[in-house]
Amino acid sequence: METELIEAYYVPESIKLTDFRQESIQVKGRKYTVKYPELTAEHIEEIGASLQANRKDYLAQLTTNEVVDKIDQAIQLWLNPNYRLRRIADALIPAVTGYDQDMVRLELKRYMRTFRKKELLRFLDEEFDQPAILDDFRPRKSGGMSRAYGPNTIFHLFSGNVPGVQLWSLIMGLLLKSAAIGKTSYSEPLLPALFLQSLKEVDERLADAIAILPWKGGTESLDNMAVNWGEAVIVYGSNKTVAEIRKKTPIHKKLLSYGHKISFAMIGKEALTADHYSDTLHKLAEDISIYDQQSCLSPQCVYVEQDGVVSPKQFAQGLAAELSRYHKKRPRAKLTGEEAMSIQNFRNEHSLKSLQSQKTAVYSSKDDTAWTVIYHEEPSFSGSPLNRSVHVYAVDRLEEVADHFQQWESYLQSCGLAVEPARLFSLANILGAAGVNRFSPIGEMNRAKPGWHHDGGFNLMELVRMVDLERDLEYGLEKYDSDVE
Known part of the structure; x- marks a missing residue:
């Protein structure tokens, strides 16, 4: 089998390193040898x-x-x-x-x-x-x-x-x-x-x-x-x-x-109409799934407004179905034992709450930890264990969500928005004062543009x-x- 040598480092031409370790990787019938330098001060x-x-x-x-x-x-x-x-x-x-x-x-x-x-x-x-x-x-x-x-x-x-x-x-x-x-x-x-x-x-x-x-x-x-x-x-x-x-x-x-940092998404009732609902779910699932939420730009919480054509709970169920479809198309990476245990503990914690109250529901992949959606009838703010795990919070008005961010100001990063234009600047002013530093459309949360003000x-x-x-x-x-x- 043909082998290609790949140097996982770069130094100026004048530098001659002599000690290396190598790792072999086989991809689709082709063998690569990745070369790493052994370095000293x-x-x-x-x-x-x-x-x-x-x-x-x-x-x-x-x-x-x-x-x-x-x-x-x-x-x-x-x-x-x-x-x-x-x-x-x-x-x-x-x-x-x-x-x-x-x-x-x-x-x-x-x-x-x-x-x-x-x-x-x-x-x-x-x-x-x-x-x-x-x-x-x-x-x-x-x-x-x-x-x-x-x-x-x-x-x-x-x-x-x-x-x-x-x-x-x-x-x-x-x-x-x-x-x-x-x-x-x-x-x-x-x-x-x-x-x-x-x-x-x-x-x-x-x-x-x-x-x-x-x-x-x-x-x-x-x-x-x-x-x-x-x-x-x-x-x-x-x-x-x-x-x-x-x-x-x-x-x-x-x-x-x-x-x-922690990012989140906001879905206004105007994005939950029959002609927008499906597209909103599809784009949000992509935001959650790209690089398995490892980017600080990926949403870990989603706030969904009441009084849309679909309820926040129905939205959570639809998001679970969309994450399942996305996983079949582009599977999540394999996890370490620690990462898998973190997701399992996340599910167990909220499964127990769902037994105690109908205000919490857990929707998750069967037989693995590929994706997890936790629905909350009462809004709050919390991070997730990542790897396609997300909170969905029901809210009466998106403008009231900032009250839950007070102790998290230093951790806030991006907000994905799906609202009517008339609400954009009022929400941006409220959330900007709360600590958010970037707003983007749903479906573009992981794709910051050149010149954005990082953090x-x-x-x-x-x-x-x-x-x-x-x-x-x-x-x-x-x-x-x-x-x-």
Whole structure:
């Protein structure tokens, strides 16, 4: 059987790693050998020095538009379904993560489109009135001039639950002309490394300002060396991971952290009419099922308004049926014993409540934990054990739901809405004040657009350092011009 070697890492050409471990994966009659480096703190130090030199000599000399053009060229490669590295990703990422192959293929295609040139230009314009401020001093409306400098180096620490999220962070760093070390998780180390190989095909000198390195989370010597190397640190993961990295990051360094968040959906009675009901259910089931709710953008709670053509309880029953159909088309990934037990405990807890009161009902897959819907007649707010497990709460008016969010403000992320246009801004104002930072249509909850304010903040602006030339300085220096009148 033919075997293809895949490197689950990327380092500059000047770096020669010697110690590796390998893992064999067989997909549809084809065998792949995935190669992982065995790393030490000394490796991180050597790689970091090479990245800094490469940035200084090349990346820092490029204009922002030149960087955008090169990223776009790499992305265009991925938009070809027959591109070799895309075909490898389509085959191996489902094998490594357990996610359905068609789901990965479709979501990866959609995700890559968000990094085309036109989208990156929108992203830059969203954060800077004039993106050229990243290249040179530009005039300010109030007088004087300013320039934005990105950090020389960024350490990115990635979680591995959602394929592709790493690219957002890496591309953000490239736009700031920052060298980067990306620490990937063994649960999904492939896509960032494959993308860097694509970037190398376009411009090897640009790619060699980034290293992609997988290592076991919590490896103190490697984590400490990488944190010390980065002028800025960006961390994705559980609140525990974020807290551990925050303790290691000196106070003078910029730290962006993206920890545990909970998203939810709201279904107005106007979306429960005979002509909208079925489509609403279908799109909501997709929001819940994509990447098995591992994204912080996936809904864990659904609030359904009374007085529609169907009741909230009927809606919960319909959602259960739709999740069952979706599972047959795109099965959920296999769970660990701990994850399966968490869902079983979730079901048992609410099954007991359903025996005590008709205000709770449990609808779930038989003989497995593929999907679970818990119906509540009385509204509240709670997270779920994920993996296609969701609460459905009946409410009289959606505008009253924010009362249940008070103690959860720091955990709120996105809200999917299906309401009439006249209610949009009143709900957005109420929920925005309660802590929600993004609103999207049902069916698009997992597909944040370029330029969105991740967790309510900026992306590039959070990392740059602004340098100002004051207006009086400009005028004051005129007297030193030898040709001044």
